[in-house]
Amino acid sequence: MNSMRAPSSAPALSSRQIAGIAVLLVAACVLPFVLGNYQVFQITLALAYAIALLGLNMLTGYNGQISLGHGAFYAIGAYTAAILMDKANFPYWATIPIAGFVCLVAGFLFGLPALRLEGLYLALATFALGVAMPQILKHKGLEEWTGSSMGVVIVKPDPPGWLPITLSQDQWLYFFTLAWTVLLFFAGWNILRGRVGRALVAIRDQPVAAQAMGVNTALYKSLTFGLSACYTGVAGALGAIAVQFVSPDSFNIFLSITLVVGVVVGGLASISGALYGALFIQFIPNIADQISKAAPWAIYGVFLIALMYVMPSGVAGAIRLARRRWFDKARVAAPEKAASPPGRDVQV
């Protein structure tokens, strides 16, 4: 895990990266007009997962705090959105920031005792949170709001009237989710590439040295927990609106494990990895389901173990490696052209 690149300072993005992101954004805007409604819905869910994965990756990949219970925060976000819409008649768009804020507080509060827990013990505590969450949601005392095991049904939002073109509900929801994804990825990238990101990685790799250098370890760790939960909560709210339904049993421990799978497959401590991981956990089960109901999980398990052996940095790491090999070759061929700008290859 030592070969992860530090969030680099100097030029933020190379021109090639900017071009790549532009192409990706254009493709993302064209996609819903090419695909059918169901596929658009699936990609909307994948985008929501991507936000959750970025949140979990901040905590686990960048800051080294293992969470096996992030499904709980996804559930809190989803329920916040659902209850606000169902009981308080909030418009759907207003529930997203509230869900994020509720999860920020919940994550920060859970992060406080988590400060005393390291590595394995934090994994244990969060695992317990993930296992216990469905039961808490089903509890009698909350039944009035959560509808117990019946769950809450949400009405699918219509596209607003001010749009110049007519969109289907699925297409509108897709663009709504895409906007949140772009916003949160941009914010996450800004947080992680600078001073804060360096502090997080320093806490992960050398906690004592980080503290000696003046990093407020306790504050950073609990804030990261809060921020990570906030991202996951926003994802939960977006996912709930897309699915139009929340119920306790859809937020069991396997959701938390799915998120871990996404982070590991996509690439620990990588922002783009969240996208690859989200596509993986959204589409692999659909394909594997045709073999057997259990097949997706068997594949997940094999991927988890195999990646830890051969490619701990996941898909993003593999792509990074391939790209570097490719450009190294190009550099040998034309040495004067491909001199990389200083500071881009800093290793932690």
Place this chain on the structure above:
Amino acid sequence: MELLVHQILSGLATGGIYASVALALVMIYQATHLVNFAQGEMAMFATYLAWTLMQAGVPYWGAFFITVAAAFVVGVLLERIVIQPVENAPILSVVIVFIGLLVIFNSVAGWIYSYTIKPFPSPFPQNSFLDNKYLSSHDMGSALVTLVVLALVFVFFRYTPLGLAMRAAAQNPVSSRLVGVRVGWMLALGWGLASAIGAVAGIMVAPVVFLEPNMMGGILLYAFAGALLGGIDSPGGAVLGGFLVGVLENVVGVYLGTELKLTVALVIIVGVLVVRPSGLFGKVHVARV
């Protein structure tokens, strides 16, 4: 009052199961300082094996011992093949490998045996001499089996050369290797024993919770809570912790409703870790900076 006594006693019976799984967790923790998240699913898989043997006509105790032996072998192989390569990797990688194992065992069991719930026989007939006013004969019988397992483990570690070698390997691997203990194999043996103990727990709990791929989820959580409460590096403490958690779970179930049982485990785990991370009987670790 009658109700409370009843709940405490049946709490002790389920606590025995938690104690066994907690003991299995502690065995692996002592040897490798890792907590095996796949422990519950390994036990579940072993229970399915016992069920298959019984369906094929093997008598109960025959199936029981074959399963325990098979679980031992699988545990040793797992350590040698899957765990050893990541032994010195960062803790995150190891936890992810454990989660991978958990998922694989769970899904393969679902694949082979489907997710439908199956009844599992109890070896202790109803209305036998074990039956009494408070506990069913299965509760009594499984508590007895648990105690026998605990006694065997104690005797093994305290009085046999192999047990001594295993303790030495866990405590000081470098010196143990110098005096000729094969440390790697001792770890594998620890995994084998843990897996076998887990199999016993699985077979004993299956008549109560019924056989299905997710049956050990809650039990693993209680075992975690028990092991942490007693002290994760103390076998005796973990056993006591398991019993305590069993009783607590049942008593809370009476007063707060059964829907919060898993939350009790969560509260115990977080509470112990925050207030007294070494548990009741564990060693306090002092790290040198």
